[in-house]
Amino acid sequence: MDWLTTVDHKKIGILYLIAGGLFFLIGGIEAILIRIQLMQPKLDFVSAQTFNELITMHGTTMIFLAVMPIIFALMNAIIPLQIGARDVAFPFLNSLGFWTFFFGGLLLNLSWIVGGAPDAGWTSYMPLASNTYSNTHGVDFYSLGLQIAGIGTLLGGINFLVTIINMRAPGMTFMRMPMFTWAVFITSALILFAFPAITVGLVLLTFDRLFGANFFEIANGGNAVLWEHIFWIFGHPEVYILILPAFGIISEVVSTFSRKRLFGYSSMVFATILIGFLGFMVWAHHMFTAGLGPVANALFSIATMLIAVPTGIKIFNWLFTLWGGQLTFNTSSLFAIGFIPTFVMGGVTGVMLASAPADFQYHDSYFVVAHFHYVIVGGLVFGLFSGLFYWWPKMFGRVLNEGLGKITFWTFFIGFHMTFFVQHFLGLMGMPRRVFTYLPNQGFDTMNLISSIGAFLMGVGTIVFLINIAVTAAKPKNAPNDPWVDGRTLEWTIPSPAPEYNFKQTPLVRGLDAYWKEKMAGNKEVPAAEPVGSIHMPSPSIIPFMMSVGLFIAGFGFMFAKDEFANGFVGMLFNNYIVAILGLVITFGGMFLRSVFDDHGWHIEPEELEDKGVKA
């Protein structure tokens, strides 16, 4: 119950981690099934239809329901601590954001059980995604599930923008913000601008499918290429929403474990902003073959290539952070170090793809599959692993097991390169992507086999990670404040795990890497900006959970409104939109309750602080 009502950012972070982890497993199982099917030519492990559902759900799940929430988990767990805040700006919204994400994801995944999974690819191009060509409820689950989950992301983005702008500790100017905070700040801004686009797109798609609108139905004057634009105006920034936090994590980890400040901090900040900005200008590079004409293709080619410049700045700054440092090798730093070459390889193939005339060959081939997995898995997932090992003690009070961690790193790292490196060549040799099978004797067989074996290895790495979590959870909570000894930022000044109110006294920041700076000055602690006083805390609330359940029910209600049911009563409920309306009533009821009842929260008094501080 405590977990259903919590509005504490640290607990919400853990919820995000659990839910994201769960979806990550589902997405991973889907990936393994795909790779089993493609292990050899002309296998019959799954049917063509199931295969299309698997790739669609794998992509959608991984992007929206797995890596995104794990990013949110780290954002929630760490950002307020890094900026010396007691919570996020809107704790209630934070909880609402989590629950809408969770129920959106649940709705989407229930499609496996009721009504057929979506099968039009994670991009859901029209008209393949229309009722005419995809006549199960699959794409409805996609559009409604993502719509509900998207609310959560948007709320989270806004929340973190406000939190970072308003709630930094005294003295923490923008140019003293830790790099992870910067990255999350830009990411949140991207979410703010990109998610409305997909929201609109999904609404239009839903209208087409459920109410017979014709936004994309060609026969009735709709436009199929329009969907591509809407999707990618969101979809391209989305990949930067994913990768920027990983950049932030790497910056923290690399500088902590080499005991040096980040090389070229201000150029890092500038590069991050620039990447965020350019991320919006390049969506049409996903559409070079759609026939936009040479002028558009040339301009989008050039704009895309430009992103390589700030990205290159980041890479070299990381290398020169290591230069002259004292590097400790542990699982977290191994993942960060593994990130650098892997991401560089993903980045350079990105530049290759940016050249439109050559992209005519790469597009929609396995080359692209290799490229984006190098960026998303080799970049983002490596970054997330690195961040999880790094901040795990701060989140749970326990340091993850190093031995198991290293096994995870090596199996995952080797498995990853085995899986995806050969796919570059598969693509160049003419293998299209999203194929459920291929004919023998085309030169594809060996590489596909290698690729599948690599995928199994990555699976092993993930399982070892889960074992690690279990083993660690069984040990006592004894991590010190600063388990890495060389922590540089504010989160390491408070106990692990952080107490409910984070900071007994708001810290005073006197420079970049506030904690490190004090340590170097011989101080044990960061000075406080205020006297010990009573701390205001927000009250827990079940309303966010209820509101999300309402949306979840409404989603089902709308989806099945036109179906026929064996049971007359159930049919009556659905066909008259009673279920849909009931769901909306619950949601709006929640909003209403939230607005009428004033809740002033509660306080932790200084006397209580004393014993709590000791205990935690």
Next chain:
Amino acid sequence: MMNRWHAVKRLLPILAGLALLLSACGRADLSTLQPQGPIAEKQYDLMKLSIGMMIVVVVIVFLILAYVLIRFRRRPGQTEIPKQVEGSHKLEIIWTVIPIILLVILVVPTVKYVFEFAQDYSKDKNAIQVKVTSHQYWWEFDYPDYGIKTGQELVIPTTKKISLQLNTVDVLHSFWVPSLFGKIDTNPEGNTNKMYFEAPKAGVYRGKCAELCGQSHALMDFKVKAVDEAKFDAWVQEMKAPAVLPEDPQLAAAFEKKCLSCHAVGDKGGTLGPNLTGIGNKQAVAGVLLNDETPVEENLKNWIADPEKVKPGSKMPKVTLSTEELDGISKYLANYKLQYDNGK
């Protein structure tokens, strides 16, 4: 400009090695790394240039990383604090400017080829005009200047430019012959895409659909068959010849009734399915049942007996035929060969 050539010259040895390595990859009739026509060749040049440059970048990063990892690891007993370097404007400018120079080298040919590949030959009298129409899950090729239509196998002369206008009748597909040219999407009518290519070497090239288009997307293969001009003219003549129906009148009647409602042979039949004229000497039945592996007749029989089994989601129904009819029609179609290709 000086600068650019200098860099290119330095890259040349790498490119040469690379070309050797890459060209060992894949089938000549399928791989983008073994281009068989001018467009694919230019695309391959661009690929080599970019891969070469990118390898240089990757190698530099790897070397620095390896050096750093070995040289700057923390040694036991090391307690002094490393110097907290703020950054270096000189270095940062270097790694801003060098990538920009590299990109300029890549941008120049990119822009050049973007415009070159976008040229429109659809009004050119000397080019062969073909309207490509994609269907779930087959390709239709219409030669308006000759009044003929085929399915699954695009026959072209080696001597001329081929100018394509592409559309789809259902969902989006993408037309791709890796060894001849990159892909281009087929959008619905009104959003026609144009493309041209040449295939100067006679031969058969494998083509694929590259845009997810439903269950049998993976099986939406087709062939491009480049023949010399004389053969091409012969082919056109034979395609225009009147239909040859099965000799056995009963079989002919069954064929007309049950197959020609959708398919055409010669001047007879419908347009819902691929034109079957000369299917006996095509490379494959339904694009994926290859005739050099299994006899045409057997492939035809398998296909007609259960299209869904060969291509899940296929729009061709399972037609009720007696065993004799199935055998007879398969045999007839297997023997429906055009003479233009006999010398092969």
